[in-house]
Amino acid sequence: xxxxxxxxxxxxxxxGASLVGVDVKGMTSxxxxxxxxxxxxxxxxxxxxxLGAKVxxxxxxxxxxxxxxxxxxxxxxxxxxDAMKVVGVADINPDRREAMRKRYSVPEENCFGDFHExxxxxxxxxxxxxxxxxxxxxxxxxxxxxxxxxxxxxxPVAPTEKECRSILAQAHKYNxxxxxxxxxxxxxxxxxxxxxVDSGAIGDLVSIxxxxxxxxxxxxxxxxxxxxxNSKQTTPIILAKSCHDLDILRWIVGKPCxxxxxxxxxxxxxxxxxxxxAPERCTDGCPHEATCPYxxxxxxxxxxxxxxxxxxxxKDPKLIxxxxxxxxxxxxxxxxxxxxxxHYVATMRFGDGITASxxxxxxxxxxxxxxxxxxxxxxxxxxxxxxxxxxFRTGKRMVWDKKVEEIPEYxxxxxxxxxxxxxxxxxxxxxAQDQSLLSSTIDVSIESHVMGFKAEESRLGKRKVAVK
Ligand SMILES: NC(=O)c1ccc[n+]([C@@H]2O[C@H](COP(=O)([O-])OP(=O)(O)OC[C@H]3O[C@@H](n4cnc5c(N)ncnc54)[C@H](O)[C@@H]3O)[C@@H](O)[C@H]2O)c1
Numbered sequence: 001x002x003x004x005x006x007x008x009x010x011x012x013x014x015x016g017a018s019l020v021g022v023d024v025k026g027m028t029s030x031x032x033x034x035x036x037x038x039x040x041x042x043x044x045x046x047x048x049x050x051l052g053a054k055v056x057x058x059x060x061x062x063x064x065x066x067x068x069x070x071x072x073x074x075x076x077x078x079x080x081x082d083a084m085k086v087v088g089v090a091d092i093n094p095d096r097r098e099a100m101r102k103r104y105s106v107p108e109e110n111c112f113g114d115f116h117e118x119x120x121x122x123x124x125x126x127x128x129x130x131x132x133x134x135x136x137x138x139x140x141x142x143x144x145x146x147x148x149x150x151x152x153x154x155x156p157v158a159p160t161e162k163e164c165r166s167i168l169a170q171a172h173k174y175n176x177x178x179x180x181x182x183x184x185x186x187x188x189x190x191x192x193x194x195x196x197v198d199s200g201a202i203g204d205l206v207s208i209x210x211x212x213x214x215x216x217x218x219x220x221x222x223x224x225x226x227x228x229x230n231s232k233q234t235t236p237i238i239l240a241k242s243c244h245d246l247d248i249l250r251w252i253v254g255k256p257c258x259x260x261x262x263x264x265x266x267x268x269x270x271x272x273x274x275x276x277x278a279p280e281r282c283t284d285g286c287p288h289e290a291t292c293p294y295x296x297x298x299x300x301x302x303x304x305x306x307x308x309x310x311x312x313x314x315k316d317p318k319l320i321x322x323x324x325x326x327x328x329x330x331x332x333x334x335x336x337x338x339x340x341x342x343h344y345v346a347t348m349r350f351g352d353g354i355t356a357s358x359x360x361x362x363x364x365x366x367x368x369x370x371x372x373x374x375x376x377x378x379x380x381x382x383x384x385x386x387x388x389x390x391x392f393r394t395g396k397r398m399v400w401d402k403k404v405e406e407i408p409e410y411x412x413x414x415x416x417x418x419x420x421x422x423x424x425x426x427x428x429x430x431x432a433q434d435q436s437l438l439s440s441t442i443d444v445s446i447e448s449h450v451m452g453f454k455a456e457e458s459r460l461g462k463r464k465v466a467v468k
Pocket of ligand 1: 064065066067068069090092093096113114115116131132133134135136154155156181182183227240415
């Protein structure tokens with residue numbers, strides 16, 4: 001039975017699918033030995049699951065940290081009120097707390113400032129969503145588990161391996177569900193990619209190349225000026241940004257990582273690279289403002305990127321400008337107290353000698369993870385919206401190109417739909433008290449987090465490190 005037949009039997013191919021005319025000539029010549037041989041492509045029709053969770057009654061949740069991520073997960077309750085209800089909120093920022101109180105009609109007595117206050121009360125909900133900053137995951141998570149709550153926990157789980165392992169032990173001790181927000185596992189694109197690899201369509205998996213292009217302005221926003229600029233106050237960028245990628249690699253390979261070696265540094269955003277005469281802030285009349293790609297005026301005021309951090313009523317350039325005068329987001333990128341790497345490379349060996357290489361790069365025009373998967377009988381290449389499977393023997397090509405954002409339920413759901421699909425599975429798991437309904441349990445998430453800690457150990461210690 002050839003592989004195409006094998007895929008059809010698995011129902012992964014549309015029977016009688018039409019050619020979709022992949023531009024073979026657009027491939028680089030060293031990838032494509034014979035354009036005529038690799039001709040056309042059939043559509044891979046892997047169903048995308050809806051976002052609703054059918055449960056007998058809505059699960060109740062408390063949002064701890066009503067910022068960007070807390071709001072995202074709470075948003076599931078707006079779309080699917082029969083599945084989830086927000087019954088409590090904690091945030092030290094009164095505006096954010098109040099906004100959530102109003103939006104979800106949270107009773108006044110269930111609104112708290114600091115997260116400690118939540119756990120001074122007897123348990124009053126099924127679950128807690130922890131979406132506080134990286135260094136404030138451990139304590140609320142330990143407290144929530146001890147109180148008997150199930151937890152939806154933002155990544156990274158915690159800033160140290162020891163704390164990660166303590167959370168795992170606590171979840172086991174109290175027999176609670178902890179779902180880690182490794183949202184990419186829930187994105188239809190990655191689900192389809194994994195199904196194809198698992199189907200045997202490309203033979204035995206041998207190696208993977210995976211790249212995370214951060215995008216130059218996103219790097220400046222989050223990891224130079226913003227919340228994650230300091231690896232000691234939060235987590236090193238391999239966890240803060242790329243724990244998703246290590247997790248996806250571990251998931252696709254399906255075998256434990258045994259060895260990791262990493263390199264990387266902060267190459268560019270350093271004081272010695274500051275152009276002459278650059279003042280403290282871009283708004284202080286910087287002579288380089290008109291040409292610097294990292295100009296805060298250009299990124300926030302003109303392009304209006306990442307402005308949600310300012311909590312403004314509207315994207316008004318005047319209001320944005322005022323924020324640049326006082327917040328870290330107006331600072332010159334060469335004068336910030338940042339230490340996160342702006343390029344990072346890791347190589348990994350998994351069970352059965354499967355290898356993977358990962359690169360994280362700040363200096364790219366756009367984001368969107370790129371992945372190449374090499375098997376003994378075929379190859380997959382994808383960019384987080386589309387992937388193409390090529391069979392060596394037959395030259396057949398199959399393309400997955402579902403426009404997830406065009407499916408009404410998925411519209412506006414971040415991370416390729418993964419953000420809300422994660423909440424759907426969390427709701428199901430809590431309602432059924434069955435963590436096997438989740439892909440990113442605490443157990444598997446700790447494994448990929450350990451890969452991140454070991455990568456950092458390798459980078460700093462300049463040696464290969466065993467992953468145990
Ligand atoms: N899964 C993903 O893809 C993804 C993406 C982005 C961020 N994150 C992670 O999500 C977490 C939150 O990130 P964010 O972008 O929403 O940050 P954010 O700053 O927008 O939100 C964090 C909120 O926590 C609140 N907070 C701080 N201290 C608190 C305390 N003691 N008690 C209660 N509330 C407190 C802050 O006021 C803020 O509103 C971080 O750990 C981040 O790394 C995950």
